[in-house]
Amino acid sequence: MSTPAILVENLTKSYGRVKAVDGLSLSVEEGEVFGFLGPNGAGKTTTILSMLGIVIPDGGRIEILGMDMAREPIRIKERIGYLPENATVYGELTAWRNLEFFANFYRMSNAEKEKRIEELLKRVGLWEVRYRKAKTFSKGMKQRLLIAQTLINEPELLILDEPTSGLDPGGAHLVKEIIREAKASGKTVFFSSHVLSEVEELSDRVGIIVRGRLKAIGPIEEIKRQFMELEGYEIKVETKEPLPEIEHEDIVRIERLSPNRAIIFARSDIREWLSRYLASKGITILSLEIEEPSLEDVFLRTIYGREDE
Amino acid sequence: MNPAWNIALKELYTSVKSRRFAVIVATYLLIFGLAVYAIKDYLIRMGVPTVESNEFYLWGVKAEIYTTPFAMLFTVNMMILTIFGAVLGAALGADAINREVESGTAKVLLGHPVYRDEVINGKFLGMGTLIAVTYLVSYVVMVAVMLILGIPLDGDSLLRGFLAILVTILYTLVFLSMGVLLSTLFKKPETSMLTAVGLAIFLTVFYGIVVGIAAPKLVGPEPPWGTTAHEMWQENLNTWMARLHSINPAHHYVQLVGYIFGGDRFMNYYIPLGDSFTYGFNNLAALLIMLLLPFALAYARFLTSDLN
Incomplete structure (x- = not known):
């Protein structure tokens, strides 16, 4: 049996008296596209942020690509790409400088960096504005730049939090294409979304989280079958x-x-x-x-x- | 590239282009320019340097300064920098962390292979470098002013001026460190900025006045002049003044600069640098503690808090 790309065991996280994530466990297999669903405030983002150590969980264990997040965060992050929700890029830096800044965290030669940045800027449609400061970009352009920084290290695992939020139909199509390409090349994708059609279209399996607890998990067909048995x-x-x-x-x-x-x-x-x-x-x-x-x-x-x- | 250095370079680049840095430096240059204009004739006509007593009431410092033209110019600059340096340091650090958290860039940054300590170290290093470069430039400007005015420079004054610039950097880093701490304590960057700049202005402008009012109250009613009781009261008052001033970084900074340019009346020259160091050791230690303590607290807070 292969090691899961993501393994979350009994994750708990509270903000004051509010339990944002309550004993959540899930696993995502390698090469799988996993859709993470839940209403606002259900704990999706907290789960993702805990997985990356951006918020510090109260309890539980997180393994990513077979490594313990608490022990080897850097080795994990070298191999993943993360797109946060409600985030932005550095407005004072140009699109190029933003990507260069993030690329500097990885072991890449200058030539590799330049090639990768050029590829990504062309891919997300920002090549023409590469020397413009990001603060002059529209929300959609900033989101495209965020997508580009997610892919800077050619990650094996993509963790995308509401990736199409704020994007125009063209941008949303780009995200879907990236997810499909990742899947086709055997990469793992974990993404949260409010757009159910998007999740249904792209995911191999889904998890539904409500009030910090995982209420359903499995392939969409399986979840529907369970639903019908129940309903x-x-x-x-x-x-x-x-x-x-x-x-x-x-x-x-x-x-x-x-x-x-x-x-x-x-x-x-x-x-x-x-x-x-x-x-x-x-x-x-x-x-x-x-x-x-x-x-x-x-x-x-x-x-x-x-x-x- | 080392992640901390990568962040430091980014921080340096964005800070140097920020409006607040431009405003603070422009205001400082304007005031310094006006001060130079006001004292230029005095500097040009200064005769043989002498050791003079100087009292910096606001910061609770009395210093015997060997007033060469350069020492004189630096002392004037020091008085400006005591306030502007504090404001600059506080303003640069005050939104270092919470601005990133609020805008969401902290999440983006920490999605990459970088430790949290590298983030805070990188930020401090970047802004510290900016402060150091700014002051080194101001040192060059001071030397240039002397040369433009046609005032001869002596090597000893130049060396002491350079040491005083290093102390000024340290002093500003103290306020940078306080600013960074506040940026980890407050969620809103605007609140931490206001608090940090307010604190910097309070400590450098108003605190001395508060000490002047509070110390006599703490000591009690003043006995009749000329009595032994009055002497004891005066001693007690001085002790309380010194105690209250000792928590103010501005006091230690001004005292240190006073020692660096300190003069010996008998020799009518600078006191040896070794003596300056010995006299100012406690002040230097106090500044180092004031730098490290808030930074350590900021560090602990940043490493253990949620950044969502």
Whole structure:
């Protein structure tokens, strides 16, 4: 079994009386894109900042790329790229000088540095304004520069906190492209986002954090399946002939859309039984499928629906 | 590149281009220029140097200074720098940490392979270098002023002036250190800036007045003049004045400069530098403690606090 790229065990962090992260454990495998979801104040950023030692956790253990964060922070940071939320670059420095400043923290020759900075500035679309002070940049341009500094050391692991926040559609597309490219080249990406469609599109697995606790974790399909098991199935049926009366102990209710179409809300997946039952009545099934919940449904239900469970 | 030095260079670059540095240095140069203009005739006509008693009431210092033209010019400059140096140091350090935390650059910075101690050391080193360069330039300016006025310079005065500049750097670093500490204590850069500059002005301008009012109150009512009781009261008063002044970096700085340019009436020349060092050892030690103590506290606070 390979070492996880990120391993968080029983992480706790409080600000005064408020528990921002409460016994959170998760692991992210190498080469995986992990989406970290949660409402505002759920503890996403605190988890990420604790992972990087920017806030000091009250308890727990963090291993990144097989190394203990408390013992080898520098060796870890040499191999990761971090994009913080609500951050900015040094306004008094030009785009070039900003990247040069961050590049100086890594073992790179001057030629390598210059080549890398040029590549990144072109990549994020700031090459033309490379000698302009960052304080004259728009929010989106600053975010692009932040993205560039994240990639300065060609990291193996990307930790991105709300990476598309403040970006225009072009910038958001760039971030998605970077995440996809990272995945394609076997790198690991851990990112938090409010944009559920983005998470659904990019992530192999997601974790949903609510009030500092991890409420769900796994591949999106798995989480949806768990959600349906808990919340019930929504089965859409369409037949050639009119639908007969349907009775089953797991059916909660039936919503008839027309004589031939209905949505059946059931406690279990009764598709097999239903197809046999309708066949026995000589009814031809045109379609019989489960209406999958969107990630948004799962997210909202996890946050607001199951908190007290 | 060493991470601390990388941060120091960035800090030096941004500080030297900052508006506050430009304003403080421009104001200092203006006042220094006016002071030079006011005393230039006196400097030119100065005859044989003599040892003169000087009292710097605000800072609780009495010094016997061998007043060569350069010593005279430096003493005037010292009085300006006692206030401006303190303000410069405090203003440079006062938002060193909390500005980075507030703007979010601290998070970006600490996402890279850099230890927290390298961040605070780098910042101090960068701003310290700026202070040192500024004062070394001011030393060159003072020498240039002397040459422009056609006043002959002697090597001993130049050497003592250089030592006094080093002491001035140390003195300003004390306030830089206080500023950095305040920047770790206050969340808002504006609050720490106001507090630091306020503290610098209070210590260099108003504290002496407060001591002058507070010390007699602490000693009690003044006995009739000429009695033994009055002598004891006076001694007690002096002790309290010295105690109260001893917590002020400006007192130690002015006293040290006084010793560096100190004169011997019998010889009518500077006292040997060794004696200056011996006399000023306690002041030097006090300045070093005042530099290291706030920095150590700032260091401990920065290393153990959340930077979100």
